[in-house]
Amino acid sequence: MTPSATPLEDNELETFLRIGHLSADDASLLAQLGPVVIPHLPKLTDHFYTQLLTDPQIAPHLEGRIDMLKATHVMWLQDLFCGDYGADFIARQEKIGFVHVKVKVPTLFVSSSMSFLRAEIPLLLEECADQLPEPLSECTGSVLRVLDLCHYLIDRAYFKQMMSVMGISRALLDRLMTV
Structure with a gap:
C-alpha cells in the first residue's frame, strides 16, 4: 500500500506489503467487491464452522461459543472489504x-482457517462472476492479498508473544532460526 497506510517504523510490514503487492488499486477493488460479497458471508461462515466442527482437535475449542464466534467471523470477513487497510485495519x-x-x-x-478461506472465497467470487466490477482473476488476487496480510499480522502476534515469554529480541530469534 502507500507509506501512509502503515506505521513508518514497521520495516517488516513495509517489506511484506511491497513484496505482496497489496496496492491502492486492490483497496479500491475490495471496497467495490463489498456489496457483491458481503451478503454471502454468513453462508460462508456457516460452511466454515461446519468444517471446523468436524475436526476433533478444533471442536472442543468452539463448544458453547459458536453463535458468538460466527458473528465475530462475519464482521471480520466484512472488514476485508472495507477498502481502507491503513493503521486502524492493521491494529484490528x-x-x-x-x-x-x-x-x-x-x-x-489459524493457518488451516486461512487456507480454507483462500480456497472458498475464490469459489464465492466465481459464483458472483456476473456481478464483479473487474475480471474474476483480478478480484481473486486482491482478496488473496488482503487475506495474506491478515494471516501475516495474526501470525506475527504469536512471534511477539513467543519473544516476550522467552525474553529475547527479534534479532536473537532470527539468529537462532539460522543455526
Whole structure:
C-alpha cells in the first residue's frame, strides 16, 4: 500500500506489503467487491464452522461459543472489504492475533482457517462472476492479498508473544532460526 497506510517504523510490514503487492488499486477493488460479497458471508461462515466442527482437535475449542464466534467471523470477513487497510485495519488484525494467542488458539487452526478461506472465497467470487466490477482473476488476487496480510499480522502476534515469554529480541530469534 502507500507509506501512509502503515506505521513508518514497521520495516517488516513495509517489506511484506511491497513484496505482496497489496496496492491502492486492490483497496479500491475490495471496497467495490463489498456489496457483491458481503451478503454471502454468513453462508460462508456457516460452511466454515461446519468444517471446523468436524475436526476433533478444533471442536472442543468452539463448544458453547459458536453463535458468538460466527458473528465475530462475519464482521471480520466484512472488514476485508472495507477498502481502507491503513493503521486502524492493521491494529484490528494484530488485536485479533493477540486475542488468539491469549485464548491459546493453536497456530495450526489459524493457518488451516486461512487456507480454507483462500480456497472458498475464490469459489464465492466465481459464483458472483456476473456481478464483479473487474475480471474474476483480478478480484481473486486482491482478496488473496488482503487475506495474506491478515494471516501475516495474526501470525506475527504469536512471534511477539513467543519473544516476550522467552525474553529475547527479534534479532536473537532470527539468529537462532539460522543455526
